[in-house]
Amino acid sequence: MQKTEVSGNIIGAPSSLKKVKRIxxxxxxxxxxxxIILAIWELCGRLKLIDPFMFSWPSSIMMKAWEFTLTGEVFKHLAVSAIEVGLGFAMALIGIPIGLMMGYWKKLELAFDPFVTALYTTPMIALTPLFVLWFGLETLSKVMMVFALSIFPILINTMSGVKMTDxxxxxxxxxxxxxxFQMFKEVIFPSAIPLMITGIRLxxxxxxxxxxxxxxxxxxxxIGFAIRHASELFQTAEYLAYVVVLMVLSVLxxxxxxxxxxxxxxxxHR
Structure with a gap:
């Protein structure tokens, strides 16, 4: 019994110490x-291995990002782009109910799937001038471009999620x-959620x-205009700083x- 108590005390002694949480x-x-990548990239810039006219390095990009953050320039551009993306993306969520219906009713899938595939594989970016011609130079043309590019990943993945239901x-x-209705609510919709989220991420x-x-x-x-403007003036660091802002936003x-x-x-996730 004594040995057990001693060993128990020894084992229990470190419990008062704070456990260091591993990352x-x-x-x-x-x-x-x-x-490591940023360090090597920065070193190449410091050693003049990178032509600042053609490219830039992390510290220079961060300085530019800090400058237009302090002036508030980036927030002005971000606000406009966020409105356009938000409106277009909200419209694109119509792909969820359409995908649910096409995945559940075979006849509906047979009727519309070839057209969905054709539109999804169409290089919509090439149609940008046409969208501008139809919807003008203001916000609506950007909103419709976002809608046209966003709806199909959501629709197709939702449809696949329905078809993969057990x-x-x-x-x-x-x-x-x-x-x-109960079938959709209790079985089909929950089963399709993982692929639906994947479609939204895409x-x-x-x-x-x-x-x-x-x-x-x-x-x-x-943001697109700011990138174009900086590239036209050959301000490579500023151009890349705006690109980094977009990357950070997409990751978030x-x-x-x-x-x-x-x-x-x-x-x-269990």
Whole structure:
């Protein structure tokens, strides 16, 4: 008994010390990789291995980003681009109910799937001048570009999510007398959520591409216009600083969607 108590005291002694929390590998590994890449990139810039007229390096890019953040210039452009992306993306969410219906009713899929595929594979960016001709030079043309590029990843992934629903779950629901509405609410929709979120994540990238290209070609304000303006003046550091802003925003939006997915489909992460 004495030995047990002594060993218990020894084992229990460190419990008063604070446990150091280890950083998860999902955070530590990419962080270390990013630091190494930035250090090598910065060193190349400092050693004059990079022509500032053609490219730039991290410290110069960050200085430019800090400058237009202090002046508030970036927020003016971001506000306009955010409105255009927000409106177009909200419209593109109509792809969720359409995808649910096309995935559930085979005849509807047979009737419209070839057209969805054709439009999805069409290089919409090449149609930007046509969108400007139809909807003008103001906000509407950018909103419609965002909508056109965003809707199809959402629709197609939602449809795939419905088709991947476990047939045994559908049979069980039918055997218990579930109505069509209950089938969608309790079985089809929850099953499609993971792929639906994947479609939304893909659509975010396409939405940012759409708004930048539309603003570059036909805009006098917005992130796309700011990038075009800086590139025309050969201000490479400023040009890349705006690109970095877009990259950070896309990463933040993607991470928020991951959190949303964990809330809506917790079973996928168990």
């Amino acid at each position: 998860p590998p999902a955070i530590s590994y990419p962080t270390v990789t990013l630091i 047939p045994s779950l559908i049979k069980a629901a039918r055997s218990y007398g579930a109505s069509e 659509a975010i990238g396409r939405a940012l591409i759409a708004v930048v290209v539309a603003e570059m070609l036909a805009g006098n304000i917005g 939006l993607t991470e928020l969607l991951k959190v949303l997915e964990k809330k809506l489909a917790p079973w996928r």
